[in-house]
Amino acid sequence: MxxxxxxxxxxxxxxxxxxxxxxxxxxxxxxxxxxxxxxxxxxxxxxxxxxxxxxxxxxxxxxxxxxxxxxxxxxxxxxxxxxxxxxxxxxxxxxxxxxxxxxxxxxxxxxxxxxxxxxxxxxxxxxxxxxxxxxxxxxxxxxxxxxxxxxxxxxxSPLEETISDQILKEESVIQAASKELAVLIADDSSVARKQIKRCVEKVGVRTHLVADGRQALNHLRDLLDQGESISDHYIMLISDIEMPEMDGYTLTASIKEDPRMQDLHILLHTSLSGIFNEAMVKRVGADNFLAKFKPDSLANLVQQQVDRTLEGR
The missing domain is CATH 2.40.50.180 (CheA-289, Domain 4)
Incomplete structure (x- = not known):
């Protein structure tokens, strides 16, 4: 070898x-x-x-x-x-x-x-x-x-999933829950989906889970075909990079190329490491990149997007 x-x-x-x-x-x-x-x-x-x-x-x-x-x-x-x-x-x-x-x-x-x-x-x-x-x-x-x-x-070797108390802002969590804000999560690992779901929901945000990029893109397009606005359903997409059918890079590029949903905030969340991935994030137009699995960092990024959404409404 x-x-x-x-x-x-x-x-x-x-x-x-x-x-x-x-x-x-x-x-x-x-x-x-x-x-x-x-x-x-x-x-x-x-x-x-x-x-x-x-x-x-x-x-x-x-x-x-x-x-x-x-x-x-x-x-x-x-x-x-x-x-x-x-x-x-x-x-x-x-x-x-x-x-x-x-x-x-x-x-x-x-x-x-x-x-x-x-x-x-x-x-x-x-x-x-x-x-x-x-x-x-x-x-x-x-x-x-x-x-x-x-x-x-x-x-x-289970990962630590606890979110530090200083990360969660009680007022923001309450407002997010009252406004029924939601995040779309795409990840092919059932374990990773559950980890992300638990973390995001502690910020007061609902979740919708799919197992790959193709499912995520089809779900978003179905909403559009029904005359729905993506921003009325989701404040952001958290996507893995490695997924069957369609990877996270291709998913991101497809979303950003469509004027109807190009404003959707996309966080690529992956166990892949390296500077290369950060360069790819910029190339395909993703808004952010985070290596798995950092509960505090993930919760903080979701909460920032919650705050931006609440300020815009």
């Missing part, structure tokens, strides 16, 4: 064209799984792992890599299956989610494929609420399951 992730500049050009690259890997069986290359820092043969006391069972140990120490989680075990064996011959996918670096133990790593988000679909409804999938696609006539990594991380 040496050099497989070297062409970062070339890969970033795919973002904004509703495209992505998936790193394909296997766990204990022949099923193929995928993870967005943009989340991956490095892939390497499993190094020596050191057990730590009172660790979550999913964490097989810690490893010293590139001068740092990271936790290595058994992805198969995290999804409720048996732990991977013969880990010396397994691989570790080192990734960055929610401003933290961690390793995922997998059985084998295959290759990188270039896909269109339009060919990435939500999990089938029959998969059940307890599944660990955020999307599915097809490569070489085989189903590839894209894992909801945020769900795994929330179970192994």
């Amino acid at each position: 040496a050099g497989v992730l070297d062409s970062v500049d070339q890969r970033t050009k795919l973002v904004g064209q509703n495209r992505l690259e998936l790193l394909l890997f296997r766990l204990a069986d022949d099923q193929i799984y995928g993870i967005n290359v943009f989340k991956v820092r490095e892939v390497l043969q499993c190094p020596k792992l050191t057990a730590i006391p009172q660790r979550n069972p999913v964490v097989r140990g810690i490893a010293h890599i590139r001068g740092g120490t990271i936790s290595v989680m058994d992805m198969n075990l995290a999804m409720g299956n048996a732990p991977l064996d013969d880990i010396e011959n397994c691989f570790v996918i080192i990734s960055e989610y929610n401003m933290a670096v961690q390793g995922f133990l997998v059985k084998a790593v295959e290759r990188i494929v270039n896909l269109n988000w339009g060919n990435i679909h939500p999990p089938p409804k029959g998969a059940g609420k307890g599944n660990y999938l955020t999307a599915v696609t097809e490569v070489d006539n085989r189903i590839v399951e894209i894992i909801d990594v945020e769900k795994i991380l929330s179970e192994v």
